[in-house]
Amino acid sequence: MADYKALEDLVVQVRRDILRQVHKVNSGHPGGSLGCAEFFVALYNELMERNDTFEMDGIGEDLFFLSNGHISPVFYSVLARAGYFPVEELNTFRLLNSRLQGHPTTHEGLPGVRIASGSLGQGISVSIGAALTKKLNNDNHLIYTLCGDGELQEGQNWEAIMYAAGNGVDNLILTVDLNGQQIDGSTDNVLPMGNVKAKFEAFGWDVMEIKKGNDLSAIISGMKKAKDKSGNGKPICVLLHTVMGNGVDFMMHTHDWHGKAPNDEQLENALSQNPVTLGDY
């Protein structure tokens, strides 16, 4: 049984980490990061079977691949707080000579990151490759991956989605961050996605939805159901309905904070809505 109080405290602290990282360098992507804080906290602290030490090959553990690399602030915060690298290193986000590039990379040898991402649409393909290698290695662990909903506009995704179903890649759980927003506006306005659930089903995926994508218990129970569906011949898609900017009232339900940092006053306001729990870096 999950210790929800501890996880909730971690979520609040991760929100603070996101806001402070982005504010310090006056750049980065707080909106989508905040929307996925609960998902990342649940994934790394409750759902994945993972080793505490980092090995690039990840044999004998579950692996996660972030496709929408711009939400690096939440990824870095959760990785650091899971013990992959010192939390203080979050101070170097987007700075010269840092391992914490604006978008994640393996180039600088950051523990926890197995592939670069940022140019959108490549994560599902990579995850399929990693999942197939697990099968060849007779390693029964799972591949988790996250992509954005706007990201599905990239055509490569559909090549990958077709491949995974056509070839029974059933050790793969793809979560789509369904927040309905992208840089230029709502996904409905920029390029309507239509019925994403029906599209995945038509491509042969086992699709489920988590309607409360910012609720830890809903995420954990939903993702555990997804895990139970693995190994049945189909790749699994979880549509996670999240609120962009969640946890900061003036950042919620809008694309305005997709790629914009708060000023000093806005930061104070946002942090006051998320008081320190585990301690700032």
Place this chain on the structure above:
Amino acid sequence: MKKYTDTGKKDTRSGFGDGLTELGKKNKNVVALCADLTGSLKMDDFKANHPERFYQVGIAEANMIGMAAGMTIGGKIPFTGTFANFSTGRVYDQIRQSVAYSGKNVKICASHAGLTLGEDGATHQILEDIGLMKMLPGMTVINTCDYNQTKAATIAIADYNGPVYLRFGRPKVANFTPADQNFQIGKAVQLQEGTDVTIVATGHLVWEALQAAETLNENGITADVINIHTIKPLDDAAVLKSVKKTGCVVTAEEHNFLGGLGESIARLLATQHPAPQEFIATNDTFGESGTPEQLMDKYGLNAAAIVGAVKKVIARK
């Protein structure tokens, strides 16, 4: 002057296919991915012998490159196969982010490079791929000259940890390098010794360079002929040593002069030992339909053109 014998015309892509088959037997980590061109890439034997390690991805090259990058995580050595055009320009961003920038051990194997797709025309030919690949930090770029060398290179790159672009062609060409050659990535191969000019060639143009050297020899001109199978990293020492001796160089490649081997040599000489250079390469153009031989003639990629360039460059010494 050394004598080189064509032991029977064979295609370089069969060298790749046979090398892959041999690798399949000796290296269990080697996996192969193909985008609906199994026959063209000569990957049938690997597929038949190792169906569990062969992945047919369909006409979806971007996904193929991403999958290959992912398959390295857990220790596999993926070899991707499709035409050179679809192996590079079509998937440049996927190679850039998921393979090169991420430092993944993927072997991008590209057939039908240059003009040799012949009658299919410009949409299926590519004369820019060496440039595209050599500009990627960390990418090794290899262009082999015949069947034996392509087979040896295919086997050798499996033992090298890092991204590799391996380029070869379609038609049957002279097979003249030793079957038992020790292929060393980044090491130039000296084919002829001479004092008047250095001819540096890669790919199908190496045989043409040897023919040119014979003709020149009959006219009293001796040429150093160097086979540059690895364009990046370039064997600077071998090229400099030769040019310091001969004082001029002709570069020959089935590629645009922009971004190709010739430019790499020009940069080396400009910074280390300036010397006159002539380029045998296409002149900033796309290809067109025609037989490979017709195209090589039309675009001036043959022994006669090399002889002409040598005479020009010697006059500029």
